[in-house]
Amino acid sequence: MSIKVGLIGQGISASRSPAMHEAEGRRQGVDLCYDRFDTKDDHRSLSELLTTAQADGYAGLNITHPFKQSVIGLLDQTSDAARQIGSVNTVVFDGTKRIGHNTDCPGFAQGFGEGLADAALETVTLVGAGGAGLAVGFALRDLGVQNLLIVDRDQGMAQTLAARLGTIAEAVPDMSHPTQGFVNATPMGMASYPGSAIPANILTQDHWVADIVYFPLETELLRHARALGCATLSGAGMAVHQAALSFELFTGQKADATQMRATFEAFTN
Ligand code: NAD
DSSP states (O other), rough: OOOEEEEEESTTTTHHHHHHHHHHHHHHTTTTEEEEEEETTTTOHHHHHHHHHHHHHEEEEEEEETTTTTTGGGGEEEEEEHHHHHHSSSEEEEETEEEEEEOOHHHHHHHHHHHOOOOOEEEEEEEESHHHHHHHHHHHHHOSSSSSEOOOSEEEHHHHHHHHHGGGGGESSOOSSOOOOOEEEESEEEEEESSSOOOGGGTTOOOEEEEESSSSSSSOOOHHHHHHHHHEEOHHHHHHHHHHHHHHHHHHHHOOOHHHHHHHHTSSS
């Protein structure tokens, strides 16, 4: 079996998705080729890229920053979950149809279940309500969070996500409210956005801290939280599980997330 898939995004040269998907394909005897369409150098529009990939026989595409929301208008169908979340990171081509899915949400939930299974979930603060924050917000609701406080420096983003999530969620202007855990879903902590969106002086050892940034895995936020003795979770689990779930949508075959994680971890930070 030979399958072509790819990733559309801006500034994706360091993405680990091609390696994870191609290695899993090889392991399963699938001749899978995973291409990057980086709009930093490729000046075609999102619509043109989708049309060309579909015409060229691609099985599907992953979609990342900054297209996870704008791609929805270019699809024929969207899964119920992706429609609720308002964000698509996986498009499957089914004949002439383009079907959108969101694997970031279950990907975060699975990573959280593996790495922070005992975390207290009555009150949680989510910082960042962009493309990934939307999916993480829904995952936290699915995990059983009772009060989700959402902070974004663009308050409109926080309000939009809170409205989508309903009564369990509230947009708040800052991180002064008591909370049991923090999730960073902003780009702060990436090599290109150094620092932390969650001020060091508000953390105590009783908080748990999850970061979805995975480049680097050891962010300033996690380094500080670990030094305090907090339970922590890096962005690796979400990155691996969203990829495994996308692989299944592209190929119809179950992926081995443990093997994909080994490929992910073979990259140096
Ligand atoms: P985005 O630009 O769509 O959203 C980021 C949001 O964070 C924006 O709403 C912005 O206003 C807010 N923000 C930025 N700085 C802030 C600050 N200091 N305080 C409060 N709010 C702030 O980005 P995105 O696509 O949601 O990605 C966010 C991060 O998540 C990136 O680092 C990305 O690499 C990572 N990510 C990881 C995974 C994974 O699998 N681990 C998956 C998707 C995205």
